Amino acid sequence: MGAIWFWIVAVMLAIYVVLDGFDIGIGFLYPFLGRSEEDRRVMMRSIGPVWDGNEVWLLAGGGTLFFAFPLLYASSFSGFYLPLMIVLWLLIGRGLSIELRAHIDSTVWKAFFDGMFFFSSALLAIFYGAALANVIRGVPVGADNYFFLPLWTNWRVGAHPGILDWYTVIGGVVALTALAVHGALYLAVKAQGDLEERALKCSQIGWIALCVITVVSLIATIDVRPSTLDNYKADPIAFAIPLLVVLSLVGIKWFAARENAIAAFASSSLYLVMMLVGAAVGLYPALLPSSISAASDITIAKALSGSYAIHVGLIWWFFGMLLAAGYFAVSYTMFRGKVPADAEGYGH
């Protein structure tokens, strides 16, 4: 049962990253690809009707984490207090900038929210990447199952790291690069003409950076936490995961070069999922490794809720997911295809 809920939470997180990931990616690329007012409107309209639903995966996933693994929720959220709070503030800024930009026809108003959109999206990507890197690196979980990390200490990975050290910064860069490529490809799917071309070209440039930083991050991970490979060595079928990461990178390049934006976007989605799955496999069954001692790791066994709760939860969760799948099918079908030249029916 613990394994089931581990993978449920992991999958919900992965879906969040794939969906809100392109919202964030477009936010980061906003000043670079959005050269004209028309460009910026198209970029906004490409995510306008769907961004809020995408963001809900974070809440649904967080809530699920809360009830399935309350100890992990309590420990990690209080331990990562400041970065989490900053993420909350960035989410506020991001949401406001998407929804309020078009409300007043003023250069100053739009420029303000354009800036907020870029700034909050870029930092969200970096914080998310750093957060995952923190989980992989491990944190000083004590005997009482809690910890607290300041934002930074000496930028070194050691007994007393901060949230930000050289390893987690790499994690932030990976996330930013990956989501930028992801967002560019989504935009290529939704945009037309010149913007579509530039989005594709942007994804090609980003792809090079992504390949480099992916390799760097994998090497860094093995250096910082060699035990990541334990599950892989025990079950070599797991090496299919890094293989799929490579394949997905190849796919991005291959399809983008042939201007097949949809397939390239699918490959980018696969990349994100496989990187996350790879991290999950490296961690399992630990949820949050302790840098003090392995005995203090927060594991599935330690954190799992009571048996009745997780069994009954599976029932409503299953129905909920069916419904959610239905809503998403409706939503994405309704707003499928290229973003039209006028705003009709898209707001923003």
Added chain:
Amino acid sequence: MTALLLHRLQFAFTVTYHYLFPQLTMGLALLIVILKTIALKKGDERYHQAARFWAKIFAVNFLLGVVTGIPMEFQFGTNWAEFSRRTGGIIGQPLAMEGVFSFFLESTFLGLFLFGEKRLSKWAHWGAAFMVFVGSWISGFFIIVTDAWMQHPVAYRLLPDGRFMLTSFWELLLNPWAWLQYAHTMCGAVVTASFVMAAVGAFYLLEKRDVEFGKIFVKAGVIAGLISCMVQVFPTGDLQGRYTAKNQPAAIAGMEGLFHSEKGAPMVLIGQPDIEQQRIDNPLVVNKVLSFLIYGTTRAEVKGLDQIPRDQWPSALPLLFYAYHIMAGLGTYFVLLMVVAAAMLWKGVLFRSRWILWPLMLSFPLPYIANTAGWMTAEIGRQPWLVYGLLRTANGYSVHVSAGNALFTLLGFMGIYSVLSILWIVLIYRFIERGPDSVRPSSAPEGFTA
């Protein structure tokens, strides 16, 4: 300022601020469905336009509810880690269900409702509005289930390490406290929306502009307001009050300022509680009414604070007393105002009676205050317990998050939320100032030039 106080202040501040938005969202969602139903049944285009106008306000309000609501879900973990560790197996369920069921529902259909009017049939668009209403009311339900469990724990087993284990899913959802609290809370949201709608209508009538819409908004607001204000007092307020008296005697004693147990206890209408001397200064009382209201007989004894151990008294007694009295006092005023306005509506003189339109216009902030005061009553009344009778507030916060960190983020929230307030006021004012005729169906917000 201790860490405990700062964690409490931050949660109290952020949740109070957040709830300013959903109360209007949930109430307005219902009123918009009603407007659209009338529009479809009567074939009256003005009601369609009215719904479109309120949808604009709804959208901004909904957004602010979302961005201020996300911090709430995470704040259990960040600032109340020990509470979360212990109770997550139970209250994590309704919170997760809120995300999985209502948030997906709301966000999907909100997009369709706001932007899809032209590409949907009239009834499909009504359906989208209806689903937004359902989604938001389901959201409210799951939050209430969570708070109701804290007020009146059910369906649990307590383990030696302090964790609560869920023993029955349905008992959790069917907690009687939850249903009473839900009825009273949702009715309170309809009160807010009714007053806001009536206020905008009254403004237009007083200003002698958009008169047709002014009449529609006043009529809808007053009718919905009359029903919701009365139901809020009786039966929902009465039922919740009596249930609280049975299950949280300390809360009732604190709310009513009853220091000493009494048979035929009086109801204090107003006064200043003096904790040190254990009395109410210069009280205005109505004899025997409290006993009657709670137990149905003037001979019943109401338990006073004297029968409750000092370390189980709600910690902020004067605040509890005033929160309750402000809520009840305003609630009384609401009923009076709406009864008078409804009578005049019935007589056909409301729309030209400036002396009643003025209070209708000016009263719209008061339901916000009443709803807030009501929540303060509930949450302060529960003190010193976080989970009533089982876990003290002082034992639930994140001990590793220092006072300095908590204050830093509290100040951050205060700053950001101040900016949000200004944005909200500016945007809502613009919609009202431009009026219902300036809204075009399902197009981009004002300012868009294709």
